[in-house]
Amino acid sequence: MELFDAHTHLDMKHFKNDLHRVLERARAAGVQGLVNSSIGPGSFRRTLGIVKKYPDYVYHSPGCSVSQLTEDDADAIDILIRKYKDQIVAIGEVGLDYHWVRDSEGRKAQEPLFVRFIDLADELNLPLVVHSRKAEAEALRILERQFQGDVLMHCFDGTSDSAKKIRDLGWKITLPTNFRKYRNRVEATAILPLEQILLETDGPYLSPTEGRNEPANLSIGCTDLADLLGQPVEDVAKSTTQNSRRFYGV
Numbered sequence: 445m446e447l448f449d450a451h452t453h454l455d456m457k458h459f460k461n462d463l464h465r466v467l468e469r470a471r472a473a474g475v476q477g478l479v480n481s482s483i484g485p486g487s488f489r490r491t492l493g494i495v496k497k498y499p500d501y502v503y504h505s506p507g508c509s510v511s512q513l514t515e516d517d518a519d520a521i522d523i524l525i526r527k528y529k530d531q532i533v534a535i536g537e538v539g540l541d542y543h544w545v546r547d548s549e550g551r552k553a554q555e556p557l558f559v560r561f562i563d564l565a566d567e568l569n570l571p572l573v574v575h576s577r578k579a580e581a582e583a584l585r586i587l588e589r590q591f592q593g594d595v596l597m598h599c600f601d602g603t604s605d606s607a608k609k610i611r612d613l614g615w616k617i618t619l620p621t622n623f624r625k626y627r628n629r630v631e632a633t634a635i636l637p638l639e640q641i642l643l644e645t646d647g648p649y650l651s652p653t654e655g656r657n658e659p660a661n662l663s664i665g666c667t668d669l670a671d672l673l674g675q676p677v678e679d680v681a682k683s684t685t686q687n688s689r690r691f692y693g694v
């Protein structure tokens with residue numbers, strides 16, 4: 445099977461002791477590449493090291509921890525992105541988080557920081573990976589108004605209206621390996637054509653098994669997607685891999 449992990453966090457402490465073995469298991473499972481999303485200045489620097497060690501296998505999409513982002517962090521990330529712009533394939537995850545941030549003032553405060561990264565992606569001509577937990581409709585509204593490039597709604601969990609909007613705009617979604625447990629995500633597979641669906645782990649999170657999530661688990665999500673679409677799993681693996689490569693230009 446040919447697989448591609450469109451979004452993961454392998455620079456996190458969960459992988460500190462055995463990253464090499466995790467990547468060996470990934471290759472053995474057919475994973476041809478992956479995009480590591482860094483979530484802050486320290487995470488950015490760690491990811492640079494991993495990309496250097498695994499060239500043409502690990503790619504870098506720098507973003508932030510959306511619910512905790514401060515202006516100082518955004519400044520630091522902005523500087524790093526400009527400095528290393530030739531070594532990154534997208535900007536994100538950036539966006540809005542209404543799951544952890546409940547008060548309307550805090551939610552409102554996320555918008556200018558989101559727009560700042562949207563403008564940066566526009567300026568650098570990079571696609572955008574969007575985190576929009578419980579804020580899919582709001583994030584789409586801002587993106588539609590503000591962004592010209594290609595968009596990936598990572599770990600999409602929005603309503604069918606949001607899924608239709610993404611389909612009509614030609615943007616993309618990723619499904620995590622355990623997506624089958626979530627009604628919105630299963631519904632989205634019937635709304636978006638396969639050309640607009642990518643697979644991700646979001647490791648170490650959203651594991652379909654007991655332990656932490658890792659790229660080798662992509663085969664589980666891929667098998668579930670193939671099952672729902674009634675298509676051979678090899679075909680779905682190949683298509684989603686092509687979609688990732690096309691989106692990130694790798």
Ligand SMILES: [Zn+2]
Nearest residue numbers: 451481537646
């Ligand atoms: Zn993530």
